[in-house]
Amino acid sequence: MQSLRTALIVGGGIAGPAAALALARIGVRSTIVESHPGPADGVGAILTLAANGLDVLRTLGAETPVTDAAQLITEVQMADAAGQVFARHPGGGYVLPRDLLARILSEHAASTGAEIRYGAAVTDISSSAHAVTARLADGSVREADLLIGADGIHSTIRTLIDPDAPAPVFEGVLGFGAATDPDGVHAEPGVMHFAFGQRFLGYWRLPDGRICWYAALASEALTSREIAAIPTAEWLARLRADYAGDAPAATLLARTSLDDLISTGPTLRMPPVPHWHRDRVVLVGDAVHAPSSTSGQGASLALESAIELARALRDLPDIADAFTAYEQIRRPRVEAIAAMAAAANNRKAGRAPEAGVPAFDPTEHRIDFDRTIE
Ligand SMILES: Cc1cc2nc3c(=O)[nH]c(=O)nc-3n(C[C@H](O)[C@H](O)[C@H](O)COP(=O)(O)OP(=O)(O)OC[C@H]3O[C@@H](n4cnc5c(N)ncnc54)[C@H](O)[C@@H]3O)c2cc1C
Known part of the structure; x- marks a missing residue:
């Protein structure tokens, strides 16, 4: 033109x-x-x-x-609440x-x-x-x-x-995540793990050996500012309650410190x-x-x-x-x-x-x- x-x-x-x-x-x-x-x-x-x-x-x-x-x-693996892998694809x-x-x-x-x-x-x-x-x-x-x-x-x-x-449009969940010590949780290098327990959790291994996880917490619609106004300890407690019994989410959440937990805000489309x-x-x-x-x-x-x-x-x-x-x-x-x-x-x-x-x-x-x- x-x-x-x-x-x-x-x-x-x-x-x-x-x-x-x-x-x-x-x-x-x-x-x-x-x-x-x-x-x-x-x-x-x-x-x-x-x-x-x-x-x-x-x-x-x-x-x-x-x-x-x-x-x-290079690979995505899907597992159930007990950690049993039921699907993998490149x-x-x-x-x-x-x-x-x-x-x-x-x-x-x-x-x-x-x-x-x-x-x-x-x-x-x-x-x-x-x-x-x-x-x-x-x-x-x-x-x-x-x-x-x-x-x-x-x-x-x-x-x-x-x-x-x-x-x-708000999708009904807020995003949270952290990088944390593996504490016995296995994550293969180069693999994105999807854990389908009572709730969904994604995680992978970082080059430094820590595990980076991300979770979706069901919630009313909140802005990032409103999420930040609620104490991190409250969010961590809610996540731990929601994911109790899910492998390996419960372990990763137990290892997550208040300083490490971040919110990625409301999930929108x-x-x-x-x-x-x-x-x-x-x-x-x-x-x-x-x-x-x-x-x-x-x-x-x-x-x-x-x-x-x-x-x-x-x-x-x-x-x-x-x-x-x-x-x-x-x-x-x-x-x-x-x-x-x-x-x-x-x-x-x-x-x-x-x-x-x-x-x-x-x-x-x-x-x-x-x-x-x-
Ligand atoms: C702070 C932030 C964090 C994000 N984190 C993630 C994430 O973790 N995972 C993920 O998948 N996606 C994330 N996204 C969204 C992701 O960047 C987008 O989905 C995608 O990359 C498309 O990018 P975009 O450039 O269209 O929009 P964006 O990446 O959102 O960029 C838009 C830019 O426009 C600027 N802007 C807005 N209004 C004005 C204005 N009036 N005048 C001048 N500048 C303006 C914003 O500051 C921003 O830098 C994030 C976006 C932002 C802004």
């Missing part, structure tokens, strides 16, 4: 820097504005990058620093802290010419025939040829595109978003398609959307056509994966899954960035 030179990207998480990297490949200069004051947000939660996400990183030239920093999981992907992935992608985007401004939150936008203008919380304004809302599941840009856009774009503004990543975190696909789908958006902007004659093509390519895939994850959550919770939900392996998807969109 001839007239496209500059992009303002709102959000410096995963989708934002990935979009900047993809746009650099088609000759568009990006400015990323990120509301956090610096590149590392300090939140210790860990995410999974599946083979489809890794393939995008390869396209963007960012695969090696990520795989060097991450831990490779795969899993790479696990790494979310803030580390964001930092690697941001540094790579900066090295390809993107400007990154931290402590800069967008509060309002307006489009004209030739440009889009964003207003920041400090009162300054920024102008670009297009604006990409990569501002996560609580997206401001989503509601600026459509004030009636749906909000994230985005329902289908009716409007993905308006005028010169478009959404990518969790802002428009966050599946439940149990899918393990949030980061990988964000990466996929970033490069599909750049392909569409490269190949279609104007912004409106490009946004339409991008949505047509992405919407069926991300909504099918979200539906599949919701059905799996229902099965885990003992509820009947909806009929007609597709079943496929989302990790097999590959995008040929060089192939032209007709």
Whole structure:
């Protein structure tokens, strides 16, 4: 597209820097504005990058620093409450802290010419025939040829595109986790263990020998701030009561100290978003398609959307056509994966899954960035 030179990207998480990297490949200069004051947000939660996400990183030239920093999981094992393994299958992907992935992608985007401004939150936008203008919380304004809302599941840009856009849906559980001494709990290196007792618990062995576990605690809807306001001792006691009798959850929880326990917040997903774009503004990543975190696909789908958006902007004659093509390519895939994850959550919770939900392996998807969109 001839007239496209500059992009303002709102959000410096995963989708934002990935979009900047993809746009650099088609000759568009990006400015990323990120509301956090610096590149590392300090939140210790860990995410999974599946083979489809890794393939995008390869396209963007960012695969090696990520795989060097991450831990490779090659097998998933499922066991019952007594610890008896009843299924194992190959795969899993790479696990790494979310803030580390964001930092690697941001540094790579900066090295390809993107400007990154931290402590800069967008509060309002307006489009004209030739440009889009964003207003920041400090009162300054920024102008670009297009604006990409990569501002996560609580997206401001989503509601600026459509004030009636749906909000994230609470999945009924809060996430908790810790890294703890194994104390006799066996975890094979490179294996992700799923323990299906009275409750679900996932865990794997860290390179330093400790075991990292994550749990889902049934709860009323609480925000991260509300969770933080409740003493950690209370959460640990609730987790120990909920998982009593489950192997190896009870042992791991007994070994977990108050200092080590972290909350990863409420488990949320985005329902289908009716409007993905308006005028010169478009959404990518969790802002428009966050599946439940149990899918393990949030980061990988964000990466996929970033490069599909750049392909569409490269190949279609104007912004409106490009946004339409991008949505047509992405919407069926991300909504099918979200539906599949919701059905799996229902099965885990003992509820009947909806009929007609597709079943496929989302990790097999590959995008040929060089192939032209007709
Ligand atoms: C603090 C945090 C911790 C997370 N932990 C996990 C985890 O443990 N496991 C997991 O699977 N997924 C986690 N996620 C979600 C995961 O990063 C996403 O599912 C996925 O990677 C898609 O990334 P994204 O870039 O679309 O959204 P995000 O990673 O959420 O990034 C959005 C970014 O936009 C910024 N932002 C928001 N509003 C504005 C605004 N108005 N102006 C400027 N900037 C704005 C946010 O500060 C954030 O950095 C976490 C997200 C966050 C923000």
